[in-house]
Amino acid sequence: MSRCLSSCSLVAALLLAAPPAALSGDSGTPVPPSLTAEQDHQNMMDQLGIRALRPGPSGDEKAPNHANYDEALANPCAGIPDPLTMADGRKVTSAKMWRDERRPELLEAFSRYVYGRVPAALPKVAWTVVAVDREMIGFTPVIAKDLVGQVDNSACPAISVRIHMTLVTPANATGPVPVLMMFGRAGVPAPREPSAEEFERINAAWKALLVQQDPALRTVFEQHPAWQPTKPTPFQFPQMNEDGDPPNTWQLVAAGWGFVLFDPASVQADDGSGLARGIIGLANGGKPRGPEDWGALRAWAWGAGRGLDYLETDRAVDAKRVGIEGVSRYGKAALVTMAFDERFAVALVGSSGKGGATLLRRNFGEAVESLTGGEYYWMAGNFLKYGAAESRFGTLHPCDLPVDSNELIALCAPRATFISYGIPEKGDAKWLDHRGSFMATIDAGRVFTLLGAGGLDIPGDYRSAQMPPVNEGHLGSALAWRQHDGGHTDAPNMKWFLKWAGGLLGR
Numbered sequence: 001m002s003r004c005l006s007s008c009s010l011v012a013a014l015l016l017a018a019p020p021a022a023l024s025g026d027s028g029t030p031v032p033p034s035l036t037a038e039q040d041h042q043n044m045m046d047q048l049g050i051r052a053l054r055p056g057p058s059g060d061e062k063a064p065n066h067a068n069y070d071e072a073l074a075n076p077c078a079g080i081p082d083p084l085t086m087a088d089g090r091k092v093t094s095a096k097m098w099r100d101e102r103r104p105e106l107l108e109a110f111s112r113y114v115y116g117r118v119p120a121a122l123p124k125v126a127w128t129v130v131a132v133d134r135e136m137i138g139f140t141p142v143i144a145k146d147l148v149g150q151v152d153n154s155a156c157p158a159i160s161v162r163i164h165m166t167l168v169t170p171a172n173a174t175g176p177v178p179v180l181m182m183f184g185r186a187g188v189p190a191p192r193e194p195s196a197e198e199f200e201r202i203n204a205a206w207k208a209l210l211v212q213q214d215p216a217l218r219t220v221f222e223q224h225p226a227w228q229p230t231k232p233t234p235f236q237f238p239q240m241n242e243d244g245d246p247p248n249t250w251q252l253v254a255a256g257w258g259f260v261l262f263d264p265a266s267v268q269a270d271d272g273s274g275l276a277r278g279i280i281g282l283a284n285g286g287k288p289r290g291p292e293d294w295g296a297l298r299a300w301a302w303g304a305g306r307g308l309d310y311l312e313t314d315r316a317v318d319a320k321r322v323g324i325e326g327v328s329r330y331g332k333a334a335l336v337t338m339a340f341d342e343r344f345a346v347a348l349v350g351s352s353g354k355g356g357a358t359l360l361r362r363n364f365g366e367a368v369e370s371l372t373g374g375e376y377y378w379m380a381g382n383f384l385k386y387g388a389a390e391s392r393f394g395t396l397h398p399c400d401l402p403v404d405s406n407e408l409i410a411l412c413a414p415r416a417t418f419i420s421y422g423i424p425e426k427g428d429a430k431w432l433d434h435r436g437s438f439m440a441t442i443d444a445g446r447v448f449t450l451l452g453a454g455g456l457d458i459p460g461d462y463r464s465a466q467m468p469p470v471n472e473g474h475l476g477s478a479l480a481w482r483q484h485d486g487g488h489t490d491a492p493n494m495k496w497f498l499k500w501a502g503g504l505l506g507r
Contacts, residue, residue, distance in 0.1 A: 056372075117294055176315065267303030275288070439462040
């Protein structure tokens, strides 16, 4: 029997209740039923024995349950986990001990309690270049390759996963170039358009076809001889970054980098109702997740890794110098990618908040309870336990988490990791807890230092270190911090990232 049809009481019941049209896909194989996000969330709570969750705080400061923004109340826990102390109490004293013992221990804990496990055996991905275009990005000629990675779905044909990414490299490069993979929408960025003569042929063919379908249109075209069905795209000035600099893609190719536009939604939907589809659904045969199964953040990170698999085969790319970038939820995904996949050489982590660089234990703005509620599907099912108000195991709180984001950042060491934020006044909301990310970055620096890469050049520990002024970059080591004076974006930090990363990567 196909894994797609494996027995599961909930799925079986929903299949029996489903209308006939929902029971077969194009291949004739049964289509797993989709739960709503609310149904899936409740199913996970039932598996865990959770009867009620604590509600997350409101972002509206006038609401009765508004988030805390009082720094005096922001640190309710006794401390944060020590990345350099083993679970059995032994201190990590060498790079070898970190690599052989502590790093695997932390990866296991994050997989079990926070982000979920990637299944041991996943289907292969076959990449196809579907289009190649010679374009201009700003003033730099480039070659754009639009790619689709077809995931083998022979075990469950009803679920199809086609990973979409676009690789852009400078056309005049004399050798392989470093590449920054950026989470967001994929697609050829500046398609080369037909020439004036080609537009004339296209319009003549369009008019002939329209007249063939409706002969009366011949008179319309005779009355409007200058009108054409298609026209060249009018020139538009580029949308400059908040700081007045050219767009990030312009800066990258002008600096001799390539970039990848990687679509996370083509790997896994950004919604709890999509967990029966995408790579998570395909791996589970359409069944609901178990408590340790991966969430969307880990799935997006897995997809980025499969994109890197392709980049390792492309001669235009220096696969040893590939970076990962994202903002907001994609900033979380970029940090998770960097932590779990050591092939990525550099990361630009923008405004990532809870579930990213911000300490989960902090009571400031967004809370763990925010993630166990509406954004539960980003995380492992087990993560819901830390928002439990009533359950068969009692009550757990963020202070009970065995790991925290200082250790997630530490897992990136000694590779180049840039933590970026904007300011609330421009839209990078207080909700993100900028200080909580700074505290985590300071503490993670001890691991970077142990591994010879250096932490932030700021005195003090995570509690006492003073957060730098806005626009003051600390870019002197492999661990970098800079809060720019823009909004919910990392664009004003791109020029600083390129200079910093270029120096570390030998550009």
